[in-house]
Amino acid sequence: MRAIVQRVSRASVTVDDEVVGAIGRGVVILLGVTHGDGPPQADWLANKIAGLRIFEDGEGKLNLGLLDVEGEALLVSQFTLYADTRKGRRPSFVDAARPEDAEPLVQRFAVGLRQRGVPVEMGVFGAHMHVEIHNDGPVTLILDR
Numbered sequence: 056m057r058a059i060v061q062r063v064s065r066a067s068v069t070v071d072d073e074v075v076g077a078i079g080r081g082v083v084i085l086l087g088v089t090h091g092d093g094p095p096q097a098d099w100l101a102n103k104i105a106g107l108r109i110f111e112d113g114e115g116k117l118n119l120g121l122l123d124v125e126g127e128a129l130l131v132s133q134f135t136l137y138a139d140t141r142k143g144r145r146p147s148f149v150d151a152a153r154p155e156d157a158e159p160l161v162q163r164f165a166v167g168l169r170q171r172g173v174p175v176e177m178g179v180f181g182a183h184m185h186v187e188i189h190n191d192g193p194v195t196l197i198l199d200r
Contacts, residue, residue: 056096059085062194068178069185076176081126087136088157101167131178
């Protein structure tokens with residue numbers, strides 16, 4: 056699994072001109088699933104992100120996590136994180152898991168965050184989405200598992 060985590064002041068995702076998920080302070084997680092990923096990867100990544108200390112404390116140091124700041128997560132599945140662009144000009148997506156394999160893992164990841172106390176809003180799996188991100192910092196991390 057691969058996640059792009061962006062610290063945000065607010066974010067939303069819209070499908071067919073309808074807001075389907077919106078958060079205030081927290082993180083946007085763009086999540087990709089590859090072949091061979093399973094529940095252990097989803098659980099590990101949920102635990103890792105729930106505990107990431109990427110919010111500033113009173114001294115301006117990145118010492119606080121989502122739970123410390125009562126932050127939220129906006130989760131957006133994104134198969135394009137596994138694009139292979141080494142050859143030609145058109146990306147290949149053969150490294151992305153098939154939708155029927157990826158969607159249950161995206162759901163498991165969301166459940167894992169919720170079980171750790173993080174409120175989660177979500178995009179719509181497989182839909183064309185417009186994601187509005189107000190990156191705070193900016194702070195952007197790439198996590199692979």
